[in-house]
Amino acid sequence: MRIHRISGIFIATSAIASLAACSVSTTPGGSDQAAGKKSDTLSIGFSQATQQSPFYVQLREGAEKAAEKAGAKLNFADAGDDVTKQNNDIQDLITRGVDVLLINPVDPKGVQAGIAAAKAAGIPVVTVDRPVPSGAAAHVGRDNKEMGRLVGAEVAKSLGAKGGKVIEIKGDAGGAVARDRSAGFHEAVAANKKIKIVAGPYCDYIRSKAVTAMQDLLQTNPDVKAVYAHNDDMALGALQVLKENGRTDVKVAGVDGLMEAVKSIAARGPYLATALNDPISLGATAVGTALDVQAGKKVDASVDAGTGLVDASNASSYTGSTTFALAGKE
The missing domain is CATH 3.40.50.2300 (Response regulator)
Structure with a gap:
């Protein structure tokens, strides 16, 4: 592992x-x-x-x-x-x-x-x-830029040399967390020129808003290959829309280590990766x-509580009854 x-x-x-x-x-x-x-x-x-x-x-x-x-x-x-x-x-x-x-x-x-x-x-x-x-x-x-970078690297790896279109569903407008999670992700996928990021709307980290946004985004981007959301709750909202439309071919990734997402990763479904952010x-x-x-x-002026990547190789070790995966469990 x-x-x-x-x-x-x-x-x-x-x-x-x-x-x-x-x-x-x-x-x-x-x-x-x-x-x-x-x-x-x-x-x-x-x-x-x-x-x-x-x-x-x-x-x-x-x-x-x-x-x-x-x-x-x-x-x-x-x-x-x-x-x-x-x-x-x-x-x-x-x-x-x-x-x-x-x-x-x-x-x-x-x-x-x-x-x-x-x-x-x-x-x-x-x-x-x-x-x-x-x-x-x-x-x-936590280092939100690193979170975005970890997840972005996994998405780029999954898409491979062919790349493809990636929809990004954002957190809050003007927020440092959303800014950093976006910047880290963009940096991680930048080397693959075949990856094109489509900017979605700000959905304030709320699943229901992401569901509404994804319904429109899927219609205008039927060739989408992956979705990256600034948190797992929004990513799961996007995944719901994809499943309802029979698009289980589209990879999904988020941030926070929400247990629902971790279990989906462990089951090796469309959910690809998340980053730990145990609240x-x-x-x-x-x-x-x-x-x-x-x-x-x-x-210290800035106290970093730490993060790490959860993907198919280690998701089973993080699964449990908690709402979020516990940091340091692996």
Whole structure:
């Protein structure tokens, strides 16, 4: 079995262990409102872009479990893909007296108002999954360009010298994750001049939007040989449309290691490859980093939680009951 390198897999931070003995606050912001005094329990505010994708649901769960293990209080807010709401959510978390803020930004530039408010309140900010241009003490994520590159190399290998048309279904417009996953993929297939990439629309990482997009894309590109989507949820939406139209000859690839995709790869169907992006470990790493930052410990400006390729050679070793393949399992 070919083994692919997995770099920088999550290592538990010292903050998780050092805070394990603390009690969990039962009041917002970790404050003892009845007594009018600050609680000893550390309070983490987590402003998340959306809950409309399985990845982000699991990211929240990973953060919640890590905070509970550390004895910290996690205050969560879902922006619903609305940057104005996210800035308001951040202000609310500040008002509730959180000690440190985790932000998964809807719009890296648009959320600067919330980050500025946190800075004015003396609350450090750690971003997760999507970086911001400035204002964060640290960013926790994965190398999305490498993810795109890993998957792109596998798609190019599958298409061979004949190449063919590849439809690319994109994530979010203007997002660093979508930009990097696209750039890495394009770099990986660039050597094969017979591969032509057709740019699909931005579907915000949501399967139902990818289904609608793929229905139109298939009609206008009947000669398509492969589909690359910026996450597995959208790739599975595209695969659904292909199957409904009897096009099991078209290869599909995505990113994130969604278990549904991993099992399809293991079955050696049209689904070709994905890249690991375990959101549970990412959420845990983000919480650990936030607690280290709040404690005044030195942390890297960019914390890489690691990735790796899942293809037909190793997919069976990643299959399981989790929603996403666990990083470091192979």
